[in-house]
Amino acid sequence: MKKVLIFSKIPIAPAFGGNRQRILTFVNELVNLSFDVHFALIPSRQMRDADLDAHREIVGKSNLWIIARGAIGNMRFNLKALTRRALSRLKKSSKSNNVDYLFDRSITGECRRIINIVKPDVIIVEYVHFSSIFELVGPGTIKVLDTHDSFANEFEVNAEAIGLRRADLVIAIQDKEKELFNSMLKDSNTSTKVSVISHIIGQKRPIDLSSCTGATFLGSNFEANNDSLAALISNVMPLVLQQRPNFILNIIGAVGDSVPDYPFVIKHGRVDMISSALKQAPVLANYITKGTGIKIKLLDAMAMGVPCVSTRLGAEGVKSEFAGGVIVADSNQQFADELISLFDHQDRREQIGKAGYDAAAQWDAVQRRSLKRAMGII
Numbered sequence: 001m002k003k004v005l006i007f008s009k010i011p012i013a014p015a016f017g018g019n020r021q022r023i024l025t026f027v028n029e030l031v032n033l034s035f036d037v038h039f040a041l042i043p044s045r046q047m048r049d050a051d052l053d054a055h056r057e058i059v060g061k062s063n064l065w066i067i068a069r070g071a072i073g074n075m076r077f078n079l080k081a082l083t084r085r086a087l088s089r090l091k092k093s094s095k096s097n098n099v100d101y102l103f104d105r106s107i108t109g110e111c112r113r114i115i116n117i118v119k120p121d122v123i124i125v126e127y128v129h130f131s132s133i134f135e136l137v138g139p140g141t142i143k144v145l146d147t148h149d150s151f152a153n154e155f156e157v158n159a160e161a162i163g164l165r166r167a168d169l170v171i172a173i174q175d176k177e178k179e180l181f182n183s184m185l186k187d188s189n190t191s192t193k194v195s196v197i198s199h200i201i202g203q204k205r206p207i208d209l210s211s212c213t214g215a216t217f218l219g220s221n222f223e224a225n226n227d228s229l230a231a232l233i234s235n236v237m238p239l240v241l242q243q244r245p246n247f248i249l250n251i252i253g254a255v256g257d258s259v260p261d262y263p264f265v266i267k268h269g270r271v272d273m274i275s276s277a278l279k280q281a282p283v284l285a286n287y288i289t290k291g292t293g294i295k296i297k298l299l300d301a302m303a304m305g306v307p308c309v310s311t312r313l314g315a316e317g318v319k320s321e322f323a324g325g326v327i328v329a330d331s332n333q334q335f336a337d338e339l340i341s342l343f344d345h346q347d348r349r350e351q352i353g354k355a356g357y358d359a360a361a362q363w364d365a366v367q368r369r370s371l372k373r374a375m376g377i378i
Contacts, residue, residue: 004035005120007111007133009044009102013054016253016270017220018199018296019148022173023126025200026146027058029371038118040065042107042130065114067107097156099163102129112136122375128155128163135166144169144374149293150177157184169374170194173294174317197370198317199296201360206305207275207282209349214248214264215285215309215339216278218301221254224291229255232287237264239336247343250281275304282306282349283342286326287335288314298326299363302356307349309338322363325356 012024030037039059041047055064111133115123124144125133128151134143145167151160161184164170172178172194181194217232219225229251240247241264249265252274256267268277278284284301286308294317301308308326315328329335342349 001036002121004122005038005118006124007040008126009042011050013051022199038063067110097159099159100132131163131166143167146171165190171197200367201299201303204303209282214281215283216250216281217285218252218297219255225255226258228289231289235332252277284308286310286314303360305353305357307352322359324359
């Protein structure tokens with residue numbers, strides 16, 4: 001059985017947020033493919049709510065590695081972070097020329113120790129910011145970088161390219177990123193390959209669409225989601241409420257903390273079962289105005305048979321052959337009209353939801369073939 005060692009600052013339990021869900025499904029797919037998966041958690045703020053027992057259930061008690069900083073290491077890392085933030089405010093450009101600025105060098109020894117104990121056949125690093133871990137790996141180990149996104153808005157091009165070149169295989173989440181990564185690598189003497197393996201959704205039970213109180217916005221609490229939700233409330237909801245005063249906007253996830261209370265809004269907060277909360281308003285309002293990458297919330301809704309109304313940005317990366325179940329609206333009025341239509345008509349919810357459910361199954365089949373090919377199985 002081949003060993004895979006994954007280094008991640010992002011916990012996979014509880015799986016709140018799209019990046020957690022992506023890594024969790026990635027781990028589960030590798031386990032299902034009979035890899036011996038080890039998971040090393042890099043210290044980060046995300047560790048505060050990590051369920052370590054759930055992690056052990058997923059990968060096995062002896063396969064979970066918790067990397068910790070000492071007190072002095074914590075002080076140094078926090079001081080560097082504060083200095084970096086202060087300097088970024090003074091600079092005209094916010095882009096960094098150091099791809100490793102988030103990696104704490106004080107944990108290098110612990111990372112090396114884990115690698116030497118596990119002796120992995122494949123090492124996977126989540127996010128380019130931590131790609132310097134590949135420099136600790138000896139010959140014969142395949143190095144895979146799971147990028148999640150392009151960080152062209154964060155790094156100078158040459159800086160991100162340094163991180164990409166450290167890997168044998170770079171995983172892009174969509175074709176757009178693959179093209180960008182290849183352009184970064186084309187002038188360098190490297191054997192690094194780039195493959196697209198997007199989010200693998202996994203089979204889900206279809207949601208009952210027979211009743212509907214309105215629509216649902218889903219997301220964790222970060223800038224792109226916060227701005228998108230605020231724009232949905234300002235730009236679309238007045239148009240909806242003008243025609244359907246009883247229409248309710250359900251908000252699932254911590255993104256609800258970013259907006260005031262409104263009489264037409266129900267905030268569910270973080271939930272253990274998204275499907276249970278979605279059942280109240282089984283129409284996804286994917287009003288995305290900011291951000292990059294595949295919108296995992298869109299794919300998950302499709303996999304539950306939930307019809308989706310999306311901005312064009314929100315559907316970016318989902319090719320037309322997989323876009324069944326997604327209505328792309330190019331104006332606020334069209335977005336509002338589509339929400340109202342799905343709110344009013346159960347038969348239309350079911351028709352579009354079924355198309356999305358079938359498309360999600362086809363999507364997963366393609367991503368699983370890509371994963372098997374990348375891991376050398378086919």
